[in-house]
Amino acid sequence: MSISIISFTANGLRLSKKIAEELKEEKIEIYTKCTGLKEEPTIEPVCFVEERIGEWAGEQMKERNAMLFIGACAIAVRAIAPCLVNKLQDSAVLVMDEKGKYIIPILSGHVGGANEIAERIAAKLGATPVITTASDLNGTFAVDLFAKRNGLHIINKDGIAKVSSKALSGKEITISIETGHMCEAGKKPEGIRMADYPPEQFVDIVITTEEKPYDTALTLRPKEYVVGMGCRKGKEAEKIGSLIQKSIEEIGVSKSQIFALASIDRKKEEEGFLTWSSKERVPFFTYTAGQLEEVEGNFRTSAFVQKQVGVDNVCERAALKACDGGELVYEKHAEDGMTIAIAKRKWRVAFDEE
Numbered sequence: 184m185s186i187s188i189i190s191f192t193a194n195g196l197r198l199s200k201k202i203a204e205e206l207k208e209e210k211i212e213i214y215t216k217c218t219g220l221k222e223e224p225t226i227e228p229v230c231f232v233e234e235r236i237g238e239w240a241g242e243q244m245k246e247r248n249a250m251l252f253i254g255a256c257a258i259a260v261r262a263i264a265p266c267l268v269n270k271l272q273d274s275a276v277l278v279m280d281e282k283g284k285y286i287i288p289i290l291s292g293h294v295g296g297a298n299e300i301a302e303r304i305a306a307k308l309g310a311t312p313v314i315t316t317a318s319d320l321n322g323t324f325a326v327d328l329f330a331k332r333n334g335l336h337i338i339n340k341d342g343i344a345k346v347s348s349k350a351l352s353g354k355e356i357t358i359s360i361e362t363g364h365m366c367e368a369g370k371k372p373e374g375i376r377m378a379d380y381p382p383e384q385f386v387d388i389v390i391t392t393e394e395k396p397y398d399t400a401l402t403l404r405p406k407e408y409v410v411g412m413g414c415r416k417g418k419e420a421e422k423i424g425s426l427i428q429k430s431i432e433e434i435g436v437s438k439s440q441i442f443a444l445a446s447i448d449r450k451k452e453e454e455g456f457l458t459w460s461s462k463e464r465v466p467f468f469t470y471t472a473g474q475l476e477e478v479e480g481n482f483r484t485s486a487f488v489q490k491q492v493g494v495d496n497v498c499e500r501a502a503l504k505a506c507d508g509g510e511l512v513y514e515k516h517a518e519d520g521m522t523i524a525i526a527k528r529k530w531r532v533a534f535d536e537e
Contacts, residue, residue, distance in 0.1 A: 184296065185248045185461040189214040189232065189239070195253035195281040196229065202251070205307040210457055212248075214239070236262045247462045249275035249300060251286075259289060270294060270327070271340050277301055279310070287313040293328040323350040324372045326388065326401065333532050335390060335403040336439045342401030346387050349400075350374060357386040361393070364405070366533035375534075390532055405530040406442035409509070411502025412456070413446060413488070415520035420458035422519060427459070430523050434513050441465050442528060445501035447475060447492055468505045475500040483515040502526035 186209055188199040196215050203211045213229045216236060232239050240262040243250050252259040256278045263276055267290075275295030279286040286305050288297030298314055305312040318325035326346045330337050337343065350356055356375050359382040371377075378386045382397055389399040392407065410427055431438065444460050446453070448469040460467035472493035480503060484495035494500065499515050506528035513525035 184300075185210045185212070185246070185457065186251060186300065187212045187214060187243050187248045188251045188253065189216065189236075190253040190281070191216050191258070192254070192281055193217060193219065198253055198279070198281055198283050199229075201283075202304060202308070206303070210461075237265060241266045244274050245462075246458070247274050247464055249277070249295065249297065251277045251279060251300075251304075253279050253281055256287065256289065263290065269340060270343070271337060275300060277304075279304070283308050283310050285311050285313055288315075292316045292319075293325055294331055296331075317351055318347060321351060323347075324356060324375060326350075326356075329534070330403050332535065334406045334442045334530065335532070336406055338402040338404055342388075342399075345400040349387065356388065358388045358390065359386045359397075359399075360532055361391040364390070364531055366531040371534050404440070405532075406440055407527050407530055408436055408440050408512070409443050409445055409502045409505040409526045409528055410441055411445045411498040411500070411505070411524045411526065413497035413501075413522040414450070414453065414455065416453070418453070418455045418520055420455040420462070423455045423459050423521065424463075426518055426521050426523055430513060430516065430525060434525065436525070438463060438465075442530075443468050443505045445469070445505035447472060447494065447497045447501065449492055468501075470501060470504050475504060478503050480511070498522040498524040499526075 188202060188211060190196045190199045196217060199213045203213055214232050215229055216232050240250065244266040259276060259278045267273055270291065271294055273291045273295060275297035276290035277286055277288050277297050277300060286301045288301045290297060292298040298316060298319060301312040304310065327343050346356060357378045358375060359378040359380045362380050382389060385398045388401045388403060389397045390403045392405055414423065443466045444456060445468045446456060448471050450456055451469040456467055475494045478500045482496040482499045488497060489495040496515065499511060502524045503509060503511065503526050506526045509526045509528040511524060512527045515522055515524045
């Protein structure tokens with residue numbers, strides 16, 4: 184996840200750096216609008232924001248970066264207001280006071296991950312996360328979070344409110360899942376009843392790969408495809424994205440059906456992969472050469488790749504590794520210093536155990 188932290192005072196900047204140190208596993212960019220620090224020689228690697236805060240926020244939204252404002256809530260609200268699209272596309276936005284006492288998710292708590300970020304930062308810094316989403320406060324079923332955790336694409340976002348409202352009212356939620364794709368592990372939340380598939384009458388949620396019209400409030404479609412890639416160092420995100428788009432079109436797949444992007448761990452800091460992953464909100468998984476070597480199958484091998492990274496094929500092996508059971512549907516293709524393969528995973532739906 185890419186998180187951009189912006190501060191407006193010296194204290195806020197110090198807190199920004201502390202958060203970045205605590206979340207080293209994430210890609211964090213530190214920004215400040217504190218004019219008194221502009222000429223400081225110690226400002227690096229902090230970026231001073233010259234443009235208006237609203238313009239800065241707009242660029243962050245385009246890149247789908249999560250944003251943490253260290254300052255007043257009003258600053259964040261005014262900055263992001265013109266940029267809002269909808270709850271499935273908006274970036275996670277949080278606010279924290281410069282003393283680090285409270286952290287408040289104010290946008291995209293579930294789909295964008297703002298609530299999760301707040302809880303992680305709060306745990307690291309000993310702060311209090313101020314969670315305001317009704318489902319979290321009441322301990323009820325949150326269908327948008329359920330969809331995110333299970334790699335499900337929300338077809339009709341208006342249905343989220345209908346299902347959530349019913350859950351908050353204490354009414355039973357009925358779910359119909361395509362036959363053979365329900366994981367028995369995990370405790371089913373209270374108030375959830377499983378219905379037969381295909382449903383013969385109204386159900387609240389249908390989870391299926393089929394594009395048939397069912398009588399339901401909300402349709403969730405599994406993200407079935409994993410893109411495996413390798414590339415030369417420094418390959419631009421635009422070129423990576425163009426190759427992905429070209430490849431999925433060849434097999435009749437849309438970006439909304441992509442479950443993950445995968446590669447070798449040597450590429451875990453590859454800017455092009457990270458940028459594309461963040462912008463498209465597609466998880467980016469990496470594996471060691473040893474882990475990729477363990478993947479079974481007939482692959483298009485390369486002695487050169489074997490010598491360079493320790494495994495004879497990256498894209499095909501990575502695609503299958505991230506599937507955790509699946510098959511290649513688009514074998515290795517090479518173009519402009521990149522290799523790509525696509526695998527179709529065996530999807531399963533599970534409820535959280537908590």
